[in-house]
Amino acid sequence: MVDTIAAIATPYGEGGIGIIRISGPDALEILNKIFVHKGNGNIQPRYATYGSVVDPEDGVMIDEALAIYMKAPASYTAEDVVEIQCHGSVVSLRKILALVLKMGARLSEPGEFTKRAFLNGRIDLSQAEAVMDVVKAKTDRTFDVAISQLEGSLSGKINEIRHHILDLLVDITVNIDYPDEDIEEMTYDQLQTSLSLIGEMIEKLLSTADTGRMIREGIRIAIVGRPNVGKSSLMNLLLKESRAIVTEIPGTTRDTIEEALTIRGIPVYLIDTAGIRQTGDVIEQIGIEKAKEAFNTADYIIFIIDASQPLNEEDLEILSYVNGRKSLILLNKQDKGNQVIATDIANKSPNSDIIYTSLIRGEGIEEIEDKIEELVYGGEISQEESVMVSNVRHTELLRKSKEAVSDAMEMVLRREPLDIIEIDVRNAYDDLGEITGDTVTDEILNEVFSRFCLGK
Numbered sequence: 001m002v003d004t005i006a007a008i009a010t011p012y013g014e015g016g017i018g019i020i021r022i023s024g025p026d027a028l029e030i031l032n033k034i035f036v037h038k039g040n041g042n043i044q045p046r047y048a049t050y051g052s053v054v055d056p057e058d059g060v061m062i063d064e065a066l067a068i069y070m071k072a073p074a075s076y077t078a079e080d081v082v083e084i085q086c087h088g089s090v091v092s093l094r095k096i097l098a099l100v101l102k103m104g105a106r107l108s109e110p111g112e113f114t115k116r117a118f119l120n121g122r123i124d125l126s127q128a129e130a131v132m133d134v135v136k137a138k139t140d141r142t143f144d145v146a147i148s149q150l151e152g153s154l155s156g157k158i159n160e161i162r163h164h165i166l167d168l169l170v171d172i173t174v175n176i177d178y179p180d181e182d183i184e185e186m187t188y189d190q191l192q193t194s195l196s197l198i199g200e201m202i203e204k205l206l207s208t209a210d211t212g213r214m215i216r217e218g219i220r221i222a223i224v225g226r227p228n229v230g231k232s233s234l235m236n237l238l239l240k241e242s243r244a245i246v247t248e249i250p251g252t253t254r255d256t257i258e259e260a261l262t263i264r265g266i267p268v269y270l271i272d273t274a275g276i277r278q279t280g281d282v283i284e285q286i287g288i289e290k291a292k293e294a295f296n297t298a299d300y301i302i303f304i305i306d307a308s309q310p311l312n313e314e315d316l317e318i319l320s321y322v323n324g325r326k327s328l329i330l331l332n333k334q335d336k337g338n339q340v341i342a343t344d345i346a347n348k349s350p351n352s353d354i355i356y357t358s359l360i361r362g363e364g365i366e367e368i369e370d371k372i373e374e375l376v377y378g379g380e381i382s383q384e385e386s387v388m389v390s391n392v393r394h395t396e397l398l399r400k401s402k403e404a405v406s407d408a409m410e411m412v413l414r415r416e417p418l419d420i421i422e423i424d425v426r427n428a429y430d431d432l433g434e435i436t437g438d439t440v441t442d443e444i445l446n447e448v449f450s451r452f453c454l455g456k
């Protein structure tokens, strides 16, 4: 027995309109009890009807509203859905919701509308997850990836791979069950070919995971260096506003400053830090500890050196930590002279990119943004790549599936019996099924939908 759920679907606050959403077998009946329409006739599916919401017990009108009825299965949840559009007032929305609940609906849990859409087979699990990504997207690029997943791009790819695995499973099973029949015998060579093809397909999807994660979740970039090299100047330039205090006094920034911004469609959390040096100042010392913490937890480091002066010990010490991290080194203050050149530091942190900048003149910002873009797209994945794995849950399942394929491959090479190989192939199939929700436990479902907002 499915009950009828309701929730306020629009954000809490003032707005032109607000929407209460009802889904379930009693949705229309509840609407009819509380809605008095101005015209004649009944509420028609897919028409907006103007009227007012009235408490049937005392006849008191709550608000003017438009009611829209979407008849099952042509609705978001594939159940009967009613939306009541009233004024975007917290009071009106709360009162109407209370009335709807009094008429027999239950307050929905977070994500329950979307969960029903999934349970009723209208969308698969990865599409349901994409709904929340669409709602939460802060940049164009994040939004594009989420929309494409919602449209089923990832599901399509996963189903294609699962189809290949299923074909293989059928062949294996037939060979196990009817070894003596006159069917084409499965050779280990054939198995090997199929498994490596499947492995490659999974690998190709996995190769988009880093980029996908960064686009979905954003990247944390820490700006570090000794005092007075231009860290706060960079922060302000990238933010295009005067957020951090910039002075010629070393030790100006004492606390870490974190700001969210968008660079070329990528969500970025930028952290300006206190200049790292030996100091007796207690406050500055705490700031430096925080700077080190930001350094340790960042995805990407921008290390600034004042190139108008020779490298000092502090620079060299920071450089030794930068080495091995994904990082960009700026040789700043080019306008004031050039005491440090790329070759002086290249061997001390061979994998860092190095750029010459004059932040006071705003020179080098384009190149810095280029590097951030490169970091995210890795040079291999194009901006237009449509199928991208962005969700950590999906990435983990793809990895598990890939491992199962590798295990199966190992067994094939060792010429193990088919029924043993079959177990791993089946695992690979089920792992991918967890992405689309074909093979999924209630626990996972609850976990996924608990992260949704109310009314979605």
Ligand SMILES: Nc1nc2c(ncn2[C@@H]2O[C@H](COP(=O)(O)OP(=O)(O)OP(=O)(O)O)[C@@H](O)[C@H]2O)c(=O)[nH]1
Pocket (backbone or CB within 6 Å): 225, 226, 227, 228, 229, 230, 231, 232, 233, 234, 245, 246, 247, 248, 249, 250, 251, 252, 253, 254, 273, 274, 275, 276, 332, 333, 334, 335, 336, 357, 358, 359, 360, 361
């Ligand atoms: N000539 C020159 N001066 C610069 C450049 N970049 C920054 N400065 C100046 O250097 C001084 C320090 O800049 P900040 O951005 O405050 O440096 P910081 O690294 O944040 O310093 P702390 O917060 O003290 O660690 C300011 O006077 C800036 O105007 C540059 O490219 N050339």
Ligand SMILES: [Mg+2]
Pocket (backbone or CB within 6 Å): 231, 232, 233, 244, 245, 246, 252, 253, 273, 275
């Ligand atoms: Mg500063």
